[in-house]
Amino acid sequence: MAKMHTPAMERIERKNAKRKKPVNSTPAYESWKRFKRNPTALIGLVVVIILILIAIFAPLIAPYDYQAQDYTAMMQAPSSAHWFGTDQFGRDIFSRCIYGARYSLLIALFCTIAALFSGGLLGIIAGYFGGRVDTVIMRIMDIFQAIPMIMMAMCIVAVLGNGIPQLVAAIMFASMPTMARNNRAAILRVRGADYIESSEAIGVGQVQMILKHMIPNAVGVMIIYFVGFLAVSIMMMSSMSYIGVGLAAPTPEWGLILNDGKSYMTTAPYMMLFPALMIMITCFAFNLMGDGLRDAFDPRLK
Amino acid sequence: MVKYIIKRLLLLIPIILGVSAIIFTLKTLTPGDPARQILGNDATEEQIQAKRDELGLNDPAIVQYFRYIGGIVHGDFGKSYRTGEPVISEILPRLGTSAIITLGAVAIGAFVGVLLGILSALKKYTWVDSLVLVISMFFQSVPEFVVALVLIMIFAVNLHVLPATGIDSIKGYILPMATIGLASVANYTRITRSSMLEVLSEDYIRTARAKGQTEGNITFHHALRNAMIPVAQSIGTNIGNSIGGGMVIETVFGIPGVGKYIVDSITQRNYPSVLGGALIIAIVLTVINLIVDVSFVMIDPRLKTTIISGSSKKAPKKAAA
Numbered sequence: 375m376a377k378m379h380t381p382a383m384e385r386i387e388r389k390n391a392k393r394k395k396p397v398n399s400t401p402a403y404e405s406w407k408r409f410k411r412n413p414t415a416l417i418g419l420v421v422v423i424i425l426i427l428i429a430i431f432a433p434l435i436a437p438y439d440y441q442a443q444d445y446t447a448m449m450q451a452p453s454s455a456h457w458f459g460t461d462q463f464g465r466d467i468f469s470r471c472i473y474g475a476r477y478s479l480l481i482a483l484f485c486t487i488a489a490l491f492s493g494g495l496l497g498i499i500a501g502y503f504g505g506r507v508d509t510v511i512m513r514i515m516d517i518f519q520a521i522p523m524i525m526m527a528m529c530i531v532a533v534l535g536n537g538i539p540q541l542v543a544a545i546m547f548a549s550m551p552t553m554a555r556n557n558r559a560a561i562l563r564v565r566g567a568d569y570i571e572s573s574e575a576i577g578v579g580q581v582q583m584i585l586k587h588m589i590p591n592a593v594g595v596m597i598i599y600f601v602g603f604l605a606v607s608i609m610m611m612s613s614m615s616y617i618g619v620g621l622a623a624p625t626p627e628w629g630l631i632l633n634d635g636k637s638y639m640t641t642a643p644y645m646m647l648f649p650a651l652m653i654m655i656t657c658f659a660f661n662l663m664g665d666g667l668r669d670a671f672d673p674r675l676k
Numbered sequence: 677m678v679k680y681i682i683k684r685l686l687l688l689i690p691i692i693l694g695v696s697a698i699i700f701t702l703k704t705l706t707p708g709d710p711a712r713q714i715l716g717n718d719a720t721e722e723q724i725q726a727k728r729d730e731l732g733l734n735d736p737a738i739v740q741y742f743r744y745i746g747g748i749v750h751g752d753f754g755k756s757y758r759t760g761e762p763v764i765s766e767i768l769p770r771l772g773t774s775a776i777i778t779l780g781a782v783a784i785g786a787f788v789g790v791l792l793g794i795l796s797a798l799k800k801y802t803w804v805d806s807l808v809l810v811i812s813m814f815f816q817s818v819p820e821f822v823v824a825l826v827l828i829m830i831f832a833v834n835l836h837v838l839p840a841t842g843i844d845s846i847k848g849y850i851l852p853m854a855t856i857g858l859a860s861v862a863n864y865t866r867i868t869r870s871s872m873l874e875v876l877s878e879d880y881i882r883t884a885r886a887k888g889q890t891e892g893n894i895t896f897h898h899a900l901r902n903a904m905i906p907v908a909q910s911i912g913t914n915i916g917n918s919i920g921g922g923m924v925i926e927t928v929f930g931i932p933g934v935g936k937y938i939v940d941s942i943t944q945r946n947y948p949s950v951l952g953g954a955l956i957i958a959i960v961l962t963v964i965n966l967i968v969d970v971s972f973v974m975i976d977p978r979l980k981t982t983i984i985s986g987s988s989k990k991a992p993k994k995a996a997a
Contacts, residue, residue, distance in 0.1 A: 414810065517694030521958045522920030525938070532942040532950045533702045609819040616821050617927045619942050632825070639825075640833055650825060654818045661817035 405594060408670040415666020421659035429476040436469035440626045449642055458648040461634055467645060471652050473626040478656065481538060481627075482607035486600060488546040493553030494596070500554065501561030502584055512558070515551040523548045524610055528619050536622040541614070545607055553603065560595040564588050594671030601667055605660035612653050628653045680973060684966055695958045696748060699951045700741050706947040709733075713757065753955060754948030756941075763952030767934055771960070773843070774926065774933035777852055778918045782911060784857030785918075789864020790907060794900065796865065797872035808865060816862035820921045824855040824928045841930035852929045856921045860914050867910055871903040878902075905976060912968035916961055 409415055428435060438444075444464035452459045458467035493515075500511040518526070530544035564570060565588070573587050589596070612629030614620030621627045623634075628649045635645030711727035712719065719727075728734050732743060747753075753763040789812070796808040815823065831851060832840035839848045875881065876899055884898045923935035930936070934953060941949035 414806075513690070514694070517691055517698065520691050520695050520962050521698070521954060522916055522923070522961065524920040525923055525954055525957060528923065528939070528942060529699075529702055529950060529954050532945075532947065533705050533707075535707070605817060609817075613819045613821050613924045617924055617939050619939060629819075629821075632822075639829070643829060643833070646825060646829075650822050653822050657817045657819065658814055661813055665813065 405670040409666050412666045412669060414662050418659045418662030418666060421655060422663055425475055425479065425656055425659065428472055429479045432472050432476045436472040438466035438469040440470045440473040441465065441624045452644055459642070459644045461645055462638065467631065467648055470626040470631050471628065471648055474628045474631060474649065474652060477625060477627050478608050478611065481542065481611055482604045484542045485545040485607040486603045488542055489549040489553045489603060490600065492546055493550035494557040497554035497557030498561050498584060501558040501565060502588065511554065515554045519551040524613065527610055528614060531614065531619050536620065538621065541611060541620055545610055549603065549606065553599070556599040557596060560592040561588055563595065564591045598664060598668045598671055601660060601664040605657050605664065609657055677974070681970055684970060688962060688966060691962055692959055693745070696745060696955060697741065699955045700744050703947070703951050704737065748955070753952035756949045757946045758944060763949050764956065766949065767937060767953055767956055770932060770934045770937055773931060774919070774922055774935060777849065777856065777922055777926070777931065777933060778915060780849060780853035781856035781918045782914055784853055785860035785914065786864050786911065788857065789861040790868045792861065793865040793868020794872060794895065797869045797876065798895065800873060812862035812865040815858040820855055820859050821924050821928050823858060824851070824925055827851050827855060843931050852925050852931060855925050856918050859921055860917060863910060863914065864907060867907050868903065871906045872899060875899045875903040908972060912965045915964055919957060919961060
């Protein structure tokens with residue numbers, strides 16, 4: 375049949391052309407739509423992306439080597455040659471801060487992944503099996519939690535010594551109980567769902583059940599904790615390095631750079647200002663993003 | 677009630693045993709042979725073996741662990757390598773200082789947090805609400821020592837109104853307390869806000885409004901009192917966080933508390949002091965949590981179930997039984 379060309383039909387067609395095509399909406403897309411509407415979360419995301427780019431391209435951005443000492447330019451205030459000034463060894467603080475992004479983010483990522491594979495896994499197992507397994511695992515986690523997190527991490531570093539692997543191990547053990555608790559809660563929320571029951575009824579294996587049915591459905595909540603934990607790791611790492619119980623010099627970690635500038639607080643405050651700003655911006659950005667993710671993945675929690 | 681307290685007291689035992697097991701494990705991992713540390717480098721292999729036998733270091737780990745527990749029961753948390761004094765007698769006088777800092781911090785955090793929480797609940801979904809949340813989140817997300825440094829820069833270096841380090845005068849307590857307190861503001865703000873929002877939509881608030889109560893009276897007498905229950909419950913967790921924060925902050929401000937003692941001991945490689953101190957803190961903290969929980973149950977017996985299952989001191993299943 376030939377198409378009718380009445381004015382009314384044209385109007386309707388024009389309207390339809392303007393309309394967006396219906397998309398096959400997925401939970402991830404719905405979450406992204408909610409995340410997008412949240413300005414503070416977007417700011418956090420942008421800052422985090424910038425920081426990741428800085429970390430990746432650190433050698434290209436940093437004008438100097440982070441440990442090159444220049445005795446002709448010691449303790450200089452910020453200038454066009456040294457944007458953030460130089461420290462007592464003539465090292466360029468801007469370069470150190472840039473490389474600091476690489477170290478801080480990478481170590482935080484290691485810590486969080488390690489915590490996810492230890493505490494997170496225990497939490498998932500506890501949540502899935504429930505009953506006695508759950509009780510035993512969670513009671514052990516209670517014991518770990520009786521020691522304040524940062525004290526636990528410091529004790530482990532005290533015993534193992536300063537260094538990146540030791541620090542990762544320390545933060546991993548210290549954060550295990552929190553990670554376990556969060557992931558257990560995430561699993562418990564999907565545990566009672568009808569689709570889990572029906573998968574059980576058709577005889578899905580336990581490993582497949584956890585990997586294919588439960589984790590994908592709980593992944594939103596898990597991502598929230600993951601991002602939040604990156605911020606916590608950076609906070610713990612820099613706090614520990616600052617008081618001298620974490621990484622060893624000359625690693626350009628922000629807490630350590632602050633520690634270097636400690637003695638010159640009154641005479642050269644810029645030595646502390648910039649690394650402090652880097653820590654503040656990074657932690658705040660991760661938290662803003664994490665908060666946005668929470669609202670996006672889990673509107674009920676708001 | 678008595679039954680509940682006894683139950684909770686019994687639950688302390690496995691936690692303290694477990695914590696001491698963790699500390700004992702760390703102790704066995706410490707580098708260096710204690711026997712060699714005592715005898716010095718000149719000692720012969722036989723002398724060291726003899727000393728090891730004397731100290732019981734050649735016994736199986738489990739025997740050593742029970743000996744360690746036995747020592748703890750008698751108040752023996754090890755001896756400091758540096759001074760040779762028992763760790764407990766070095767830490768006890770410092771506990772008071774740390775307790776004052778922690779309590780002050782919790783008080784500041786709770787006061788500011790609750791006020792901000794009420795404000796953002798009353799002005800919900802306005803710019804005031806968002807601003808309060810962003811500011812309180814800022815203090816939560818920035819490491820405490822950075823906040824401490826900024827406060828020192830402002831109030832000690834530039835304005836010269838408060839001392840940067842030490843607690844020689846009462847003024848010295850202000851900055852450390854404020855630093856630790858500010859970090860917990862966000863927590864209280866969030867809990868107060870959501871709890872207030874919930875309470876404000878209750879029927880009895882509408883009744884109060886209907887009978888012509890003033891808004892101030894409704895907020896502070898009818899709503900806040902009921903909204904405070906979850907806030908009060910979170911104080912226990914918060915004390916733990918504040919003690920953890922105190923470890924770093926005491927070092928930043930040079931305050932002679934337990935935190936600084938432990939951090940100093942770490943840098944001096946004084947392992948018995950570090951691990952003994954950590955164990956003492958963990959025990960103190962567990963007891964504080966118990967006291968907080970029990971006192972809230974005394975105030976409001978309905979909490980008995982929520983505290984047991986909620987803060988997961990016990991599995992929900994057992995709470996129902």
